[in-house]
Amino acid sequence: MKKIIYVDNSSTTKLSERAYMKMLPYLRENYGNASTTYSLGKKSKEAIEDARESIARCLNVSSDEIYFVSSGTEADNLAIRGIAHKYKDKGKHIITSKFEHSAILNTCKKLEEEGFEITYIDVEENGIIDTKKIKEAIRKDTILISIMYVNNEIGTIQKIDEIAKIAKEHNIIFHTDAVQAVSHIRIDASNYDCLSLSAHKFNGPKGIGAIYVRKNIEFEPILFGGHQEKGLRPSTENVAGIVAMAEALNETEENIDNWNIYERKLRDYLLNNILCQIEGVTINGDMENRICSNINISIEDIDTSDLMVFLDMEGICASTASACNSGHDSITHVMKAIGHNTTSLRITISKDNTFDEMDTIVKTIKNGVEIIKRKNKNITKK
Numbered sequence: 001m002k003k004i005i006y007v008d009n010s011s012t013t014k015l016s017e018r019a020y021m022k023m024l025p026y027l028r029e030n031y032g033n034a035s036t037t038y039s040l041g042k043k044s045k046e047a048i049e050d051a052r053e054s055i056a057r058c059l060n061v062s063s064d065e066i067y068f069v070s071s072g073t074e075a076d077n078l079a080i081r082g083i084a085h086k087y088k089d090k091g092k093h094i095i096t097s098k099f100e101h102s103a104i105l106n107t108c109k110k111l112e113e114e115g116f117e118i119t120y121i122d123v124e125e126n127g128i129i130d131t132k133k134i135k136e137a138i139r140k141d142t143i144l145i146s147i148m149y150v151n152n153e154i155g156t157i158q159k160i161d162e163i164a165k166i167a168k169e170h171n172i173i174f175h176t177d178a179v180q181a182v183s184h185i186r187i188d189a190s191n192y193d194c195l196s197l198s199a200h201k202f203n204g205p206k207g208i209g210a211i212y213v214r215k216n217i218e219f220e221p222i223l224f225g226g227h228q229e230k231g232l233r234p235s236t237e238n239v240a241g242i243v244a245m246a247e248a249l250n251e252t253e254e255n256i257d258n259w260n261i262y263e264r265k266l267r268d269y270l271l272n273n274i275l276c277q278i279e280g281v282t283i284n285g286d287m288e289n290r291i292c293s294n295i296n297i298s299i300e301d302i303d304t305s306d307l308m309v310f311l312d313m314e315g316i317c318a319s320t321a322s323a324c325n326s327g328h329d330s331i332t333h334v335m336k337a338i339g340h341n342t343t344s345l346r347i348t349i350s351k352d353n354t355f356d357e358m359d360t361i362v363k364t365i366k367n368g369v370e371i372i373k374r375k376n377k378n379i380t381k382k
Helices: 017-023 039-059 072-086 104-114 129-139 160-169 240-278 304-313 333-337 355-381
Strands: 066-069 093-098 117-121 142-148 173-177 194-198 209-213 282-283 294-299 343-349
Touching: 017 093, 017 129, 017 240, 072 104, 072 173, 072 209, 093 104, 093 240, 093 333, 104 117, 104 173, 129 160, 142 240, 160 173, 160 294, 240 282, 240 294, 240 355, 294 304, 304 343, 304 355
Parallel strands: 093 117, 093 142, 142 173, 173 194
Antiparallel strands: 066 209, 194 209, 282 294, 294 343
C-alpha cells in the first residue's frame, strides 16, 4: 500500500495528540450528563464551562458570549437564521457574497423562500471583495451582513475589520464565518457581532463547533428542546468534543506563528516547483492576502477531476473543491464567482507535511498531467 500524503487540510485536519488525550476521560470515566445534579454530571458541567472560558480567552470575548454547536454549518445556520428571524420586524434585507460557503448560501436561499431579500456581492477576480460594493448594497432595511473571513477554496483573506466597521457605522449586525481562519490568523472576535468556528479545522475533533454572539445581539434558536446553552442551542452537550476543541484552540494559539512560518515555506516551495515544472498553470486568487497553507491552481487543458483520480491512485489526498460540495459541478461556485470558467485543484498543507512530500506531489502532478493530455489527445484523434 502506498504511503498516504495528506494535503487536504481545508477539508479536515488530523486530531492533535493533546486534544485526543483531553477527550478520553469524558468518553469512558467522566461520562455524566452535564444537565444532571449529581457529582458525575457536575464534573461534565465544570469541564464545559472551563472550555467555554478557554475559548473565550483565545477569541478575546466573554465566556457568556460563546455557544457550543455541532459544526461550522450549524453555527452559520444559527447566525443567519437566528438573527434574521429575531430582527425581521426591523427589515428583511441581508448582504453576503457570491463565494460564501454553502452553509451560508443555502441558508440564504431558504430565507429568500420565506420572504427575505438577499444581496449577493460580486467578488473581484483576485478573490477579494471590494468593500465599496458592500457600502453600495446597504439599504434602510438591511439587518445583517455576513462575509467569510477566509475563503475555503482559494484561501483569500477578506478585509473583515473594514467590513465590520462599515456595518457598525450603519447599525447593521455583522457576522463572519471564520471556520477557515482560526488555524492561521489570531482573531479578536470582539471586533465583530457574531463569528462561527469548527474544531476539526484546527486539529480538534469532528462534530463540534462554536458560535460567538456579542451580548447585545439577540437571536432565535433553530432547534427546540431543553435548557442547554441558555435554551438557544438545546441538546445534550458533547462534553468530550467541547473540551478537545478548547485544547486544540489553545494549542493552535500557542504555536500559530511557528506553524505559519513552516507552512509558508512548504507552500512556496511546492508552488514554485509546480510553476517551474508544469506548463499552463494558473494560480487562482491573490497570493498576498491568502492563508499560508493554501494553493489553488488551474491547469490548461486539464479537468482537475481527472487529475484528482490520478492523485488518489498515487496516495495523495487533495481536492477540487470544498468537501461539502464534492461530487457536484466540477467548476465550483467559487471559481465562477471570481470569473474563472475552469476546474481547479486545491492543495492545503499543514505542519505535519514535509519537503520530501512536496517533491513527490510535484512529480505526481506532472506525471498525471502528461498522462491525461496523452489520453485526451488519443481520444481527439479517434
